[in-house]
Amino acid sequence: MSMKATIRQVDSVTVVDVSGRITLGEGCTQLRELIRDQLSKGNKNILLNLADVTYIDSSGIGELVSAYTGVSKQGGGLKLLNLTKKVHDLLQITKLYTVFDVHDDEVKAISSFSKPTT
Amino acid sequence: MTPESSVVEVTLESDLKNVEVAEEITRRVAVTAGFDEDEQHRIEMAVHESMINAIWHGNKNDSSKTVWLQFQIHRDRLEIRIRDQGIGFNPNSIPDPLESDNLLNVSGRGIFLIRAFMDEFRVENTSGAGTEVTMVKRLSSGIQTKQGGTDREHESHNSTS
Numbered sequence: 238m239s240m241k242a243t244i245r246q247v248d249s250v251t252v253v254d255v256s257g258r259i260t261l262g263e264g265c266t267q268l269r270e271l272i273r274d275q276l277s278k279g280n281k282n283i284l285l286n287l288a289d290v291t292y293i294d295s296s297g298i299g300e301l302v303s304a305y306t307g308v309s310k311q312g313g314g315l316k317l318l319n320l321t322k323k324v325h326d327l328l329q330i331t332k333l334y335t336v337f338d339v340h341d342d343e344v345k346a347i348s349s350f351s352k353p354t355t
Numbered sequence: 356m357t358p359e360s361s362v363v364e365v366t367l368e369s370d371l372k373n374v375e376v377a378e379e380i381t382r383r384v385a386v387t388a389g390f391d392e393d394e395q396h397r398i399e400m401a402v403h404e405s406m407i408n409a410i411w412h413g414n415k416n417d418s419s420k421t422v423w424l425q426f427q428i429h430r431d432r433l434e435i436r437i438r439d440q441g442i443g444f445n446p447n448s449i450p451d452p453l454e455s456d457n458l459l460n461v462s463g464r465g466i467f468l469i470r471a472f473m474d475e476f477r478v479e480n481t482s483g484a485g486t487e488v489t490m491v492k493r494l495s496s497g498i499q500t501k502q503g504g505t506d507r508e509h510e511s512h513n514s515t516s
Binding site: 294298332333 | 371374396404411452458460461464465467468
């Protein structure tokens with residue numbers, strides 16, 4: 238199953254419900270183009286809902302990092318929502334869990350975009 | 356290899372679509388070897404990353420080349436060998452992805468993940484014969500093989516799908 242993404246706008250936050258595989262090839266390319274497309278539209282607050290991501294590999298992790306740095310450079314913020322245990326473990330192992338702002342409550346995640354970062 | 360081990364071999368066309376084929380074979384072998392679900396996933400990921408390395412970096416995405424996989428199920432461990440037709444690499448030359456300067460690098464985590472998920476990881480570069488990666492995962496509780504691990508079976512087939 239390749240990656241699929243559904244985009245919702247909640248207030249000033251673009252919520253992307255991602256499902257399937259974020260792996261080298263199609264999945265990574267889709268995610269890269271999706272982020273680029275949102276930035277080009279001026280949507281700089283992006284919340285990636287990874288609840289239905291079944292598989293992510295090292296390239297997929299790299300794509301999340303690329304998305305994070307790309308959005309940050311544009312003055313926006315990219316946050317993660319609803320990590321599965323597998324994705325959570327991968328981010329822990331790679332020490333990226335502390336880099337990303339990770340949430341498990343969508344309402345709180347959305348409201349966090351309006352709060353100044355400490 | 357002991358008389359109590361089982362062997363599964365497969366040769367796949369060097370194409371990214373075959374990464375999922377390798378994952379499926381790995382999942383079945385890991386189940387047969389007696390690993391639990393979490394360990395199955397870690398072994399599957401190690402094979403996934405090794406396949407990507409073999410196809411993308413080793414064989415340079417050349418579908419005329421192949422990737423050979425061998426799974427040896429022993430009473431106490433699973434040994435996996437993956438061989439490409441590339442010129443090889445030195446795994447020690449890859450920067451540590453956990454170093455603060457490398458933390459936000461987009462690439463360079465594949466070998467790190469394999470090392471994290473497997474108990475042993477070795478790379479052998481053979482001049483003219485490609486690069487062979489060996490990965491070992493030990494069964495934490497010893498004898499668990501579903502098939503008893505007493506009959507030596509040897510499956511070998513080619514896939515060009």
